[in-house]
Amino acid sequence: MTGALRRVPAIWLVLLIVTAVIIWRNPSFAEPLSLLTFLKRSAPLIVLTAGQLFVIVTGEFDLSAGALITACVVVAAKVSAGDPALTWPVIGLLALLGAGVGLVNGLVTTLLRVPSFITTLGMMLVLNGAVFLWTGGSPTGSLAPEFRQYGRETGYAVAVTAVVVAVAWLLLHRSRFGHLALATGGGTRAAALSGVPVARMRIIAFVISGLSAVVAAILLAGFAGLSKEAGAGYEFQAISAVVLGGAVLGGGRGTAGGAVAGALTLQCLFTLLNLLGLEKPLRDTVQGVLIILAAAFAAYRLRKEQ
């Protein structure tokens, strides 16, 4: 029994405990409807985490994801100006933007050999500067209900998230690409010497992360609407979620299931802290303590394994 328990990734146990505490405090959380609503609210973080996971397993960081979310929301509002007919053209435009940002991140990191921490930090500054330079300091325009329905309506949001998670799982664990991506982060030199196109793996990972930010932005715009700080801080949440899910910063280790569990745990934690009626600022404190504890626990398990 204990042997089987030990083989369960730590994060699922943490998620189970947090969920149990929530249900204990608020039994109605376990009802299907409120669970679905919870999933809807978690959707942007889950999607963003799935994208960030690829960048992290190849040994890099993407700090620009949050700024990209904000940029997407602001661009969508300004370009479409609330016109429902423009919904799909705008989504196409955002996809191009996200892929472009990912491509630039990837090329600068691999070809110019700038550490990705700096590349994506620079990208974050450039995106924040450019978008608000363009709109004159505050978001303008509006989002049509047709655009917002994907994040606002639970059915759409959950379906989109399920598809994204399934694709991420297939890509990382059931495809050649995922195999090579993990090899890239696990031992870059060994991978390169055995013929893995290391730079290409990283560039693709950044593009995936960029596209995941676009999807996250569409979902977030759905229920949170247009805001100047739509995506602020999301990159750190996504990185925390990936690490909670057992991935190692530096690359080579990480699973899609773990990352999703990490994102859900983080979101559960927010729900729980809300439920306990903690002052809003103190939620940050508890979140900080729990992230450290969870990471310490994961590190402890890893050491025992070896």
Add this chain to the structure above:
Amino acid sequence: MNASPADLPLPRTSLRRRAEGTSLPVWLVFALVFVVAWVAAGTRGGDFGTADNLRNIALRSVALGLVAVGQTVVVLAGSLDLSVAYVVSLSAVACSVVMTGQTGLIVPGVLTALLLGVAVGLANGLVITRLKVNPFIATLGVSLVLRGLLNATFDNFAGAVPEEFQALGYDLVAGIPVSVVMLVAVVAVTWFLLHRTPFGHHLYAVGGDPESARMSGIRSGRVLVFAHVLCALCSAASGVFLASRLGAGAPWVGPDGGYDLESIAAVVLGGTALTGGRGRLLGTVAAVLILAVVDSVFNQFQADPFLRTLVRGLIIVGAVALYAYRGGRR
């Protein structure tokens, strides 16, 4: 990379130089930026070269400079510190709350602020070394803890510093701001620690390869904890300076300055490798000055703040790409 006998560096100095590098390229970039700024401001009828403006540039560098010096120490050790912004806030608030405008409480105020800094540094260091948590997550977590505590306790400027204490932020000694003298002193002490003491050598060794450092008898954990204490102490000093400059501390003075990510950017812009073990403190100083000069030019032209953010991003990435290019050819 192939070591032929001719390559083997025999003299001690060349070995050290190879490991620690030189900050000269960064100072050359600084000189270039400085001249360009001067010429640009001159043609537009601005006054760049005046003593007043140069003083302003130096003053602008103090807050980020202090944090970046500390950040350099942890990055050299192969770690990083994302909690510095909230350490700045914590120390600024502690300083003004303890002083409550009374001259007699200046010393206790400063001591409290610095001690809190030491405590946070210890916490960061111990979480990383004892609990084996990745520095990124550890210091991110600690910064969330501090943010929560600060925002739950204070929602505005709290306390006040006495007028005498504002001297630190405003007075001049022989035409040089007191705070700039303080920055120079902190840089000098840190430089001495890094390059003239066993701790410094151990720090470079731990940052270069923790495992071989440990095998050669260096207590890696202790070195790393001390590096984090130094970093938090420098950030606390920055908070003390900001409290004296602003007249009081507020929970947002650190994060609003963006000191966490900007200090890391400055360290890397200064030529220090994020992977640890390679880099120079004086490079960081030059990088902070470069950012201050750029800021000053933008102020002179009253350019859009968003344009400034954008250009800052391009400069940081561009400069680091330039170093990587030069490094790759060596």
